[in-house]
Structures are given as structure tokens and as C-alpha cells.
Amino acid sequence: MFSKILIANRGEIAIRIMRACKELGIQTVAVYSEADRNAPHVQFADEAILLGAPSPKESYLNIDKIINAARQTKADAIHPGYGFLSENASFAAAVDSAKLTFIGPSADSIRAMGDKAESKIRMKKAGVPTVPGAEGIESEDDFKRAAKEIGYPVLVKAAAGGGGKGMRVVEKESELREGIESARREALNAFGDERLLIEKYLPNAHHIEFQVFGDKHGNLVHLFERECSVQRRHQKIIEETPSPLLTPQLRKEMGEAAVAAAKAVAYFNAGTVEFIVDPDTMKYYFLEMNTRLQVEHPVTEFVVGLDLAQWQIRIAAGEKFPFAQKDLTQRGHAIECRVYAEDPANGFLPSTGKLLQYIEPRGPSIRVDSGFITGNEITHFYDPLLAKLIVYGENRDIAIQRMNGALKDYVVHGVITNIDFLQDVLAHDDFKNGDVSTRWVETKFNWKPAKPSFETLIAAALAEQTITNIKTQNVNSNEPDPYSPWKNPNGFRN
Amino acid sequence: MFSKILIANRGEIAIRIMRACKELGIQTVAVYSEADRNAPHVQFADEAILLGAPSPKESYLNIDKIINAARQTKADAIHPGYGFLSENASFAAAVDSAKLTFIGPSADSIRAMGDKAESKIRMKKAGVPTVPGAEGIESEDDFKRAAKEIGYPVLVKAAAGGGGKGMRVVEKESELREGIESARREALNAFGDERLLIEKYLPNAHHIEFQVFGDKHGNLVHLFERECSVQRRHQKIIEETPSPLLTPQLRKEMGEAAVAAAKAVAYFNAGTVEFIVDPDTMKYYFLEMNTRLQVEHPVTEFVVGLDLAQWQIRIAAGEKFPFAQKDLTQRGHAIECRVYAEDPANGFLPSTGKLLQYIEPRGPSIRVDSGFITGNEITHFYDPLLAKLIVYGENRDIAIQRMNGALKDYVVHGVITNIDFLQDVLAHDDFKNGDVSTRWVETKFNWKPAKPSFETLIAAALAEQTITNIKTQNVNSNEPDPYSPWKNPNGFRN
Amino acid sequence: MKTIFDQYAIDLTPNGKNYKAALDDKTVDVEIVDSVNGRLDLIIDGKRVTAYVSSDGSKRWVTVHGRTFVLTKSSSAKQRSGAGHDHASELAAPMPGQVRSVNVKEGDAVTKGQTLLVLEAMKMEIRIQSPRDGKVKTLHVKQGQTVEREQVLIELEEK
């Protein structure tokens, strides 16, 4: 087993991975940018190395600095978390050549799945159903021809893409050119690669993904599905397992397809095979594979009973799975809500600021993976994910009830969040019926924030009374006592 | 389903039950004593009724006041929690005759199991193995004869007893009289009933109990065992499931015996059948049945995946179990540590005071059921249980690792706790090997508190520097800002 | 006292240790059970309500029943135009202590934010400031005097 692991990430996922390390008796090294000097993930680690300026290129995306930090602290492995360098094949390769262990799949697997066009071709070879479309084409005429063949609406998306970037829905031929051009521009900016592919766009599709996991001894299993259809701007906000849409038969088929997809690239460690499912035909199609631990992995941990972050480390260290596919079962239901610093009433634009109050819900079967505390600044440099709220329940109804209660217990002041929005999604009949497609938020769910209640105004007015005539207290900063001696490491010297 | 439930308890269990109510959409009523005016369980409820003086007789044990509170608030059911009135048959009867639902078994079941002598006779009839001994005897000579027959060491214990009160181990005949007399005195004080019974004392016995659960339609299942052998003064401090001692065969037998025991008293709702198991012979004996939700129920919830508090309410409302015995399985391993305000270095005597700092551990598969926050007073009126720390793990080793980490993240200042002690129990080989009997703490584990480390002294000295020359801050109270406007509801009036 | 948030004018009237709160034609009783850093435990119309309030300039972040709102408080000037009866006003002691200094005398004109007197307790000073422009109507305390929490110190009136 490793003696020290460097976590090349920040926020909740860095802390979640460090917890796993500590439980396995492994020392942890944090890396951080100047914007994260006092971030919880830095304080949580045994050691911490400053990478540089806040800009990701200067810090969390800087391969050389991260490898040097690992050398300097004598770490023997690096965990990339998700995002940042987690799906960067050159980083995985650089870690290997630095004689360190990359906690994840091989650089080859990452490369093979990183290119949407190439991976799609591989999947066809492996007999995994893929969305009708065409890849490897360039000219507008080729795209026109392909689009006509598969029929509008179509989706043009970046071959090097991911995370909804460089993706355009085109409804009719007259919009095709503009769609191609804007997708190319975005792809070039985001990935430095303007290659596009085109595929049939399924407007009512559900996004259902399978967690796969392989050890380095050829054992590869799936840990069942996650339904991730509640999205905004092609990004997930609520995930759950089991999927309310799947039948046992379809679950079995898709699980086997997911394992086949992973085997096609000699996959080991944790990965996720994403499918879209057409609820009208109940046909499923391979979308892409994420070659890393997924943001939403906790719902799988609740329902399958395994610690995925610990297993990533144990697999990387060469351990064998003590279980086979038949030993794995789903029990109960789990839901995750992503708590974002963003304004749902205003196009889900990120909201930045200082956390004036930050109180997390707690209770049986409630889990919060978070990376911030009261007083932290939410900056524009990084992802606006504040925390993940995950609940378990004996069944879906109980899980929904529990999630609603937990969301109501969540208090975040200082940045606008999607917490109220999430409550209304969970309360909506379409969600209760599991009848939500990936475009539901944009097309069906027209959310409006509520009006403040009488109680709300009473509380505000009462609070006013309590601060009207005392100014010794910097209430704004919400640091209850800015003059606390604790802020003064050496007031007296001798 | 009920519309409003009164919770006749305080602390962590009151809050845990209120959570279950809220998740089922049920209003909650708290009751409290003058000592608990600002207690978290009062603030957590929708309504709260003051019962009276801190002394339990004036408050949490006062049947009339509690029934009146339920009438006044129009509650339609009462949940007794554990302790206090939870196993008081007259209370259950009084609730019934007030046309309210008692969330628990029938008064008859409580009465039948409440008397240790009577219950033992019933169990023998039901074919449940009981500890060799004699009940219904009075004279010292009868006790002498019985003791000789079953052989020393023997245990004399109160017939009306429970919780280790009115219980004496007698090693030899010469000590019998004193043992009987002191046990009688204690029994009389504790239960107003001096009847004693005598049984064989098994010094190396393990305490293993089975969770049973019945609906009101004749379905009665067990939810497997809990190993509760780590005890001090006959009281549990660490519980876990599965038991490291049981074999699958013995588990099956004991589970069936537990169900038989419950059926013998027409039991419904949650109950616990306690056994002692002799590790040398692997024989098991019925000890007693607790006719209520157990303190340690969360370990069962983790491993079986059911919410016991919710089911208590659903059963009381007349719901049927949707599952049968064969549908229930144990998955993974769960451990609970009871965090007590007590001093293990000083005979586990309770420690009272104000919580200067109170920080709970958090993280995946870590659960804390607690009833206090920073600033609360821990008084001498009630049980010194501060909180329950429960962890889940894929297997026992991982659960132990996780528990150790969680205990290290626990910060309690203001009262002495058993947190350090618990860490050392978990780290001990006997515990790792599951080789701990109910007398292990007293006889084998000679705990000594550690000496403060260099780091500890450095931190203390540094903190000193920060408070040497600033007195504007009442550090003692540990309220970061005693002058916060928030402490002043109406500084300005108009 | 009337406070205005966005388009809402909410009126609080002390009622013994409690308040009556009015908005438009609705009126309810409010009891403050406890209030500690950013959290208010209230009983509104018989129901327990926990509210979280943070203040950032004129912005107020308020969470009640799991719903969070960002309200903007209107200036006291606008308040006065909004509220009709805003004449006599009392300043109470926010904490028990001793009057360290009295900086005004009866009849003095005072401006918003001006320090009227200074309280001292546990070696800390709190300056009692005028919530708005006005005139000192009555002084209820003198230097060196010990006061209880919430004891009225000074009364203001309109200029």
C-alpha cells in the first residue's frame, strides 16, 4: 500500500479522497493555489504545497508543478480527483514516467476514450450500441449529408469534448452552418481541437450511466446505474440510483454493454460509461466514457455499500477484488443534489462572494461532501460546486422525502445557490414519476423563485432591531468576533 | 398516518425521532424541563411544552403532565424514546385510555417482560434457553441453596430491574448475605420493588442481543444481532453488528429464539431480546427483553438498511411489513461508540459543565446522533450520554479504522468525555480479535490516560500568547462574541 | 417600528417581552425564544420558527422554512416617508454594564451615527449611537451609573 498520496485537486473531492487515504493509514499531500491558502482541503492534509497563482493553468492544471510537489514531498502516488487533470492522458503518462503511481486507468485507456470520435468507432467494433451519426467528417457538405441521412434534430459536438462544451443542437438544415461554426469555436477554445462529430439528437432522452470498476488482474464489474437526467446547460444537477426508468432486463443488458465498453479499452480502476436511453423505444446508446471517479459516485456507494474512493486506491496499489459481479446488489435508493453557487432565476449564472453563513444538514442517511466553511470566499476561478448533498432511503419516496427535508435544513448566505430550485424540482410530479428528460429543466420546468413569506419578513425586521444601535460588531462579515484574540497569534511577546 | 406526535423524551433520541416524524410529514411536539429551555430538542420541534422542574419526577417521568401536554397540543400519538417512561406499562396504559396511540408494544407486553422473574418463567415455557438460576425465592437460606445448586459465582439481581441497577456478583457463600442486602436496597430505591432473583454468573460471557420487530398484523421478524460486550458498570459503551463471535448457524438459532421470545408475549413494534453467550461452550441464554427502541439501534439501520424509528411510527399507525424474514440481510459492518460525559480515569464518574467547544466528526459512512451543541450545559439531572457516533464499513477492519478516525475528529471541551478511552479500546488487540467479554474493561483493560504531547503543550502555550493582553473577549465562556447584537433582541425600540 | 424591505413594509410593535408584527392587514404575535449569531428562534403565531439572517450592507440574507431570500433594506429616510408614527424613540442598553460617558444633554440636536453615550462592561466599550437625526428628549442615566440589559438609556424625538 502507498505511504503518501498527493491529491491534485481542491474542494470537496480533495477532502473526500483525503478521508479515504486517512482511513487506509496513508499520509496526504494537498496542493493549492494562492486563492486557496486557507481552504479546508489545505488544512485537512498532512502537508500542503503552494502551486502558484489562482488561474488553473498556474496551479491545478500545471503538470510540472504538481509532479514537482509530489517529488518534493516524497509522495508515491497521485490522485487526480475529477475535472482538472483527471482525464488528461499526458498527465497520467507524466506521473508514470516520474515513477509515481497514477490513481486511475492507464494513459492509453484515457486517450482511447478521450476522443469522442475514436471512442465511438471502438464501441461500434465492440458491439456497443452508439447514437446514429457520423465522425471524421469536416466539410459543411459532409455534415449536411450526414444530417439529412440521420434526420433532424441533430447534435454537433467536439470530438475532444466533454462537459457539454462545444456542443450544439441543430433543429434544421438552415441552422447547420452556424451550429457547426459556433461549436468549432467553442471546441477550439476549450480543447484546442476543433474536430466535430454529428449524431442524431434525441430530445426526450434520459441520461443513464453505469459505474464500472476494474482491478489490475482482469476483473471488471459494474456497480449498476445512475440516472442523471435532471440537467441544465448539459450539466447534471440531480443524480439517483436505481433509475426509475430501467427494467431489470434492460439494466442487465446495459450493465453488460458497459463492461464490454470498458474491456474494449483494457480498463482498470473506476470509470463511468454514459448512455442515453430513448424512453419511447427504450433503446440505449453509448454516449461516452468518463475515465475517472464521477462527481456523483456517492449514490452508488450508498446503494452498493462499497467505498469507491478507497477501492480506487486499493486497486492502484494492486489489490484484487474479493467480489464478483454476482456478489453485488442494489439495496434501497440514493439521490444526490449538487449544491451550486449559481442563480437559477438568472440563467444559472455562477454567484461569487463570501460565505456569511454556511450550515449543512445532518441526520441519519444524510451525507454532505463539501469543501467550504463559513468565511470562505467563492471565487470565479473554479467550478461553482459548493457541496454535494446525498441521501439514502429504503425506497425512492423515502429518499425524496429525506432529500427535501435536508435541503430545507441547508443554510447558505453570501452567495446565491440552487437550493430552493432543487426543492421545487423534487416536489414536481414529473420528478416524482421519474418522467424527466435531459431537456426537462429548459423545456418543461419553468421555475420562478417564491415571494418572501410573512415569517421571512418578520425575521428580517427583528434582526434589524438587534443591530440598529450597535456598531461594535461587524455583522456584515458575519465573523461573530473579528477582534477575537484568536485572530492575533502573537499579541504579547517576551 | 398520524398528524402530530409528542416525543416524551430529550437529547439525541428525541431529535432522532423528530427527524423520522418530519420525514413522514408529521408535526412534532417536544416536552422539556426548566433545565432544557434552550435544548436543541426543544428548538427542533414544531411546538414545545414546558413540563416543570429539572427533576425527572417533575418532568420527563411525570405521566399526567405529559398526557396533558399531548391533549393541549392535540397530538394523536406519543413516542417514549428509551429510558424515562419507555418501559413503563402504566404509562402505555394511560396513553391508551387517553385515546392516544402509544408508539411501542402493548402495555401487557411491557408488563410481561418488565418483571425479570416472570419473564424468565415465560421464556422457559416458550422453550427459550435461560440462565440456570432460581426466581420467586426470598429467604437467605433459599438463596444459599439455589446458589450452591447452580454453583458460584452467582448473580443476584432485581426482579423489576434493568440497566445494571440492583445487581450484584457474588463470588462465594460468605459474601452472599451482603450481596443480597445491597442489591435489595438498590432495587428498592430504583424500582420500589425489592424482589430479587439469582442466576449463574458467567464471567467471560458476551452480551449479544437480537433486534426484533413486529407489525400489528402478526408479522414478526428479527433484524439480526448486536454485539454489546464492551461495557463498564454493566452498561454498554460500544456496540457492533455483525457479532465477531457468532457463526451463521448460531445466528440462525438465536434469531429464531428471539422471535419465539417476542411471540410468547404477543409482541409488536421494536424490541430487543438480550442473550448472554458463553464463548467456551458457545451456549446462549435469554437475559431479558427491552420493550422499546434501543440506544444502539443505528448499527442495525446501517447493516440492514431499514429506518427503525420510521418503522416504529408506521407500525403504530397500522402499516404492514412489506418484507419477510427471508428478504432481510446483513451487509457490511457497523459500530457505535457512546460518547459519555464521564471520566474513565476516575471510575467513569459523570462530568458536568458547559460545552466550551463541541465539534462532531463528519464524512462518508459516519453518523452522529447528538442532542447538544456548543454552549449547552451538561447537568447532573440526566443521563451523561452526549452523543452516539456510528460508522459503517464494508467489513469490520474498515469500520474500526473509520471509527478511530472519527473519534480523533471529535472535539469536546468543557466536560471530560470517554473519547480518548474509546480510541484505546478500538486499538486494543482483544477488541480487534473480537475477544471481549462484558467484564473485559474492569478485569483486563487497565486504561491510563496518555501524557500530553509536545504538540499539545505548544498549542496551549501559543493560545496563551493570543489571550495574554486582550481582555475584551470572554474566552472562558467560549461564546466568540458575548456582545453580539444577536444577544440583544430589542436594543432599539420605537 | 416600521422597516422596509424591497416593496414590503413590516411593522413591529413591542408587546411586553414579545412583539406584534404587522404586514398590510395581517397581524401576528411574535416571541423571541433565543437569538445567537445569525440565528433567531422564534414563536410566530404559536409555531416555532427558526430563522437565519445575515447582513451585508443594505442586503439581508434570510432563511426561513428552508427558503432563502436576499432582501434590500430601504434607507431610514425612505422608512420615515413610509411610516407615519415615528416620533419618540428609546435607546436601550444592549448589555448590563456601567455608563462610561454621556456625550449629549437633553435638547441637543443629534445626527445619525453620532455617539450619544458609551457603555462599559467586562472591559469592553459599546458606543450607543443615534439611529438617525433627531433631538435628545430625555436622558435616563448619568455617567458612572450601572444599568441593566435593555434598560432605557435615552429618548429621542424629531427635530
Added chain:
Amino acid sequence: MKTIFDQYAIDLTPNGKNYKAALDDKTVDVEIVDSVNGRLDLIIDGKRVTAYVSSDGSKRWVTVHGRTFVLTKSSSAKQRSGAGHDHASELAAPMPGQVRSVNVKEGDAVTKGQTLLVLEAMKMEIRIQSPRDGKVKTLHVKQGQTVEREQVLIELEEK
């Protein structure tokens, strides 16, 4: 500066922005990363250590690496007897602000707890008090002067 807890005498020597800590024959470098209400984030000998400290009279509750200890601090009198070099001593500003008043002059004898000067910042005052009996050696600031956090204000010496 030497502090005594129970039988342990721990010596802290400022070392730039950091400290050297000594106990018996052991010495290590200590850096304070952050310190907020009751919590100290430290780097001791290169390792990050989070410590929780609460103070209750002379009792100190300290938690480090999950172990909690209740230490009793010895009086400064005992401290002096314990420590040899305890003559010159500097008082630093606990926060940035303005010197509101200077209550002593160089050469004055001062007693423990006596207010030497008063700092003001953000409408709050903090009184800088003498940690023990002594004599004012040097005054580094005058009334009205603005000071930075940790700027030395005054130096004391033995009578």
C-alpha cells in the same frame, strides 16, 4: 516566553513570523497558519497540526491529534520564578487601528491589568493592559497614530 502547564514548562521564542518552541531539551519550529475562535492551524516541524484550545479560568482544554487534555496554567508569579530571562517585554497591536489614548509615559511604574493605552478600530475599543507589574521602558506610539496589526506599541521592563 515561558508558560507553565502542570509540571511542563514550555518556552516560545519568536522567530520572524514563526516561533521556536522548547520543552526540556527538545526544540522545534512552529508556524501559525491560521487561528480562529478556539482553533489553531499550525505547522510544527514541517507537519500540519490542527489544535483546539478552550480556556476556563486557569484550565486549558487542548485537543491535538484527537487527544484531549485539561491543563492547568501556573500563575505568572510562578512563571517568573520558573523562567530566568523575563525582563524586557513588548506589547503589540492585536489589530490594525488608531491609538485613541496613551495612559502612561516612559518611566511610569505599572501594575498588572493596568490599562496602558487604548486602541480603536471599526468603532470598537481594545484596551492594551499590562500583563504584570513593571515599568514603561519605551513608548513607540502617540495618541492619534495609526498602527498596523502586530506593530509594537510599548515596551515594559522589570521595576
